[in-house]
Amino acid sequence: MADIPEHLALPNRAELPSEVAILRERYPRPEWREHANYGELSAFWLHVHDSLRQQGRALQEFTHGFREDDCSNPGEFQRRFMPSLGQYLQHLEGHHHIEDSHYFPRFRSLDRRVAFGFDLLEDDHDIIHRGVTTVVASARAFMQALSRNADAARYAADAYVDESDRLLRLLKQHLSDEEDLVIPAMLEHSERPLR
Numbered sequence: 001m002a003d004i005p006e007h008l009a010l011p012n013r014a015e016l017p018s019e020v021a022i023l024r025e026r027y028p029r030p031e032w033r034e035h036a037n038y039g040e041l042s043a044f045w046l047h048v049h050d051s052l053r054q055q056g057r058a059l060q061e062f063t064h065g066f067r068e069d070d071c072s073n074p075g076e077f078q079r080r081f082m083p084s085l086g087q088y089l090q091h092l093e094g095h096h097h098i099e100d101s102h103y104f105p106r107f108r109s110l111d112r113r114v115a116f117g118f119d120l121l122e123d124d125h126d127i128i129h130r131g132v133t134t135v136v137a138s139a140r141a142f143m144q145a146l147s148r149n150a151d152a153a154r155y156a157a158d159a160y161v162d163e164s165d166r167l168l169r170l171l172k173q174h175l176s177d178e179e180d181l182v183i184p185a186m187l188e189h190s191e192r193p194l195r
C-alpha cells in the first residue's frame with residue numbers, strides 16, 4: 001500500500017483531488033443511474049452506503065435525544081442502545097472487510113490509474129476502525145456511568161457523543177469519496193470484472 005500524504009488522510013480532506021478521482025469528471029454523479037453500465041452492483045453499493053448513513057443518523061438522534069432529556073429513563077435506553085450500536089458497527093466493519101479483501105484488489109488490477117485511490121480508501125478503513133474501537137470503549141464507559149449518578153451519566157454521555165459524532169463525520173466523508181471512485185470505475189469498465 002502506498003504512503004498516504006498527511007493532507008489526503010481522511011480527517012484532513014474535504015474531497016478527493018481530481019488527480020485521485022480521475023474518472024469523477026467524466027461520470028458526474030447526477031448521471032450515474034442513467035448510464036448503460038450502471039448495474040446491480042453499483043445500485044447495491046449505494047444502497048449499503050445509504051443504509052450506513054441512515055442507521056448512523058438514527059443512532060445519533062437516539063443518543064442526542066437521551067442526553068438532551070437529561071439522561072432520564074436510563075434502563076430503557078440501555079436496553080436498546082448497546083444492541084443497536086453493536087449491530088451498526090458490525091455492519092460497518094463487515095462492509096469494510098469485504099471491500100478490503102475482495103473488491104479493492106480487483107479495482108486496483110482493473111485500472112492502475114485508480115490504484116492509489118484504493119490505497120487511500122484502505123487507509124480510511126484503518127482510521128475508521130480505530131475510531132470504532134474508541135467509540136466502543138466510550139460506549140461501555142457511558143453505560144457504566146448510567147448506573148452511578150446523574151453527573152457521571154451526563155459527563156460520560158458528552159464524551160460518548162463527541163467520539164461518535166467524530167466517527168460519523170469521518171464515515172460520511174469516506175462514503176462519499178469512495179462512491180466517487182467506485183461508481184465511475186464501474187461505469188468505465190462495467191461490473192463484470194469485479195464479481
Ligand SMILES: [Fe+2]
Pocket residue numbers: 096099121125174178
Ligand atoms: Fe469503504
Ligand SMILES: [Fe+2]
Pocket residue numbers: 049095099175178
Ligand atoms: Fe463502502
